[in-house]
Amino acid sequence: MDLAEQYRRQYGWRAWADAYDALPELAGARVLDLGCAVGDQAAALARRGAQVVGVDGNEQLLALAKARGIEGADFHAGDLRDPQVGDGFDGIWASFAAAYFPDFGHVLSRWSELLRPGGWIALTEVSGLFEHKPIPVAAQQLLRHFARESAAAGRYDFDMGAKLTDFLSAAGFAVTLQRTLADRELSFEGPAEPEVLQAWAARLQRMHLLRQRAAQDCPSLADDLLACLGSADHSTQCRVHFVIATLTQRS
Numbered sequence: 001m002d003l004a005e006q007y008r009r010q011y012g013w014r015a016w017a018d019a020y021d022a023l024p025e026l027a028g029a030r031v032l033d034l035g036c037a038v039g040d041q042a043a044a045l046a047r048r049g050a051q052v053v054g055v056d057g058n059e060q061l062l063a064l065a066k067a068r069g070i071e072g073a074d075f076h077a078g079d080l081r082d083p084q085v086g087d088g089f090d091g092i093w094a095s096f097a098a099a100y101f102p103d104f105g106h107v108l109s110r111w112s113e114l115l116r117p118g119g120w121i122a123l124t125e126v127s128g129l130f131e132h133k134p135i136p137v138a139a140q141q142l143l144r145h146f147a148r149e150s151a152a153a154g155r156y157d158f159d160m161g162a163k164l165t166d167f168l169s170a171a172g173f174a175v176t177l178q179r180t181l182a183d184r185e186l187s188f189e190g191p192a193e194p195e196v197l198q199a200w201a202a203r204l205q206r207m208h209l210l211r212q213r214a215a216q217d218c219p220s221l222a223d224d225l226l227a228c229l230g231s232a233d234h235s236t237q238c239r240v241h242f243v244i245a246t247l248t249q250r251s
């Protein structure tokens with residue numbers, strides 16, 4: 001299954017309606033979707049009346065977004081570190097994009113320049129992606145070590161969701177809403193549904209660096225984690241954080 005199909009499936013496992021319902025008025029609003037992938041969230045925002053500009057660095061996903069012909073949404077290739085899309089936007093939507101920037105303050109400061117004064121930003125991001133139990137100690141240690149190493153190397157911060165409000169405050173935003181979203185793939189109790197388990201297997205397959213670390217230190221890692229996710233007494237500390245904030249001053 002390709003990445004685009006994975007994103008499509010994931011869309012159904014997230015409580016997106018709860019997030020959209022909490023957004024400021026969308027009718028007529030100019031909204032940026034940063035890290036738009038195949039355009040699912042852009043399509044939903046456009047359906048609610050927004051004029052959406054989606055930006056993503058993955059040309060293949062972007063081509064799929066463009067091919068949908070979504071009324072009210074345009075899509076552009078670009079680097080999220082410095083999107084070249086003009087400014088004066090009423091709102092920014094960025095879901096599961098912040099974690100790619102462990103030093104998120106710099107990126108957020110650039111994003112704030114794209115908003116009109118008083119504009120809003122809505123961020124969705126995960127924390128504790130690998131915090132699932134029951135799992136053998138060796139596998140848990142490797143996953144925690146890998147997460148720390150990824151953040152320290154500037155690759156990805158698996159705990160970014162829990163840091164969003166601090167980054168937003170430091171960048172001159174006032175947080176107006178902070179909550180977690182239900183998620184049938186990332187933040188569920190009890191055994192994973194069969195399709196969710198497949199998605200986790202595909203995710204682990206895509207994570208080449210993690211597979212390298214596991215080959216050296218814990219060859220049973222993928223089996224251990226999948227068994228944990230599928231077990232009757234599975235529980236997790238993983239959370240999907242959703243934050244809305246308003247720009248009060250530029251950092």
Ligand SMILES: C[S@@+](CC[C@H](N)C(=O)[O-])C[C@H]1O[C@@H](n2cnc3c(N)ncnc32)[C@H](O)[C@@H]1O
Pocket residue numbers: 007034035036037038041055056057058061078079080081094095096097100
């Ligand atoms: C995990 S996906 C999230 C997609 C969608 N927002 C969602 O919530 O389902 C992250 C997206 O960000 C894009 N991305 C990550 N880093 C980027 C960068 N530096 N510049 C542009 N796009 C980037 C990826 O191509 C991918 O489409």
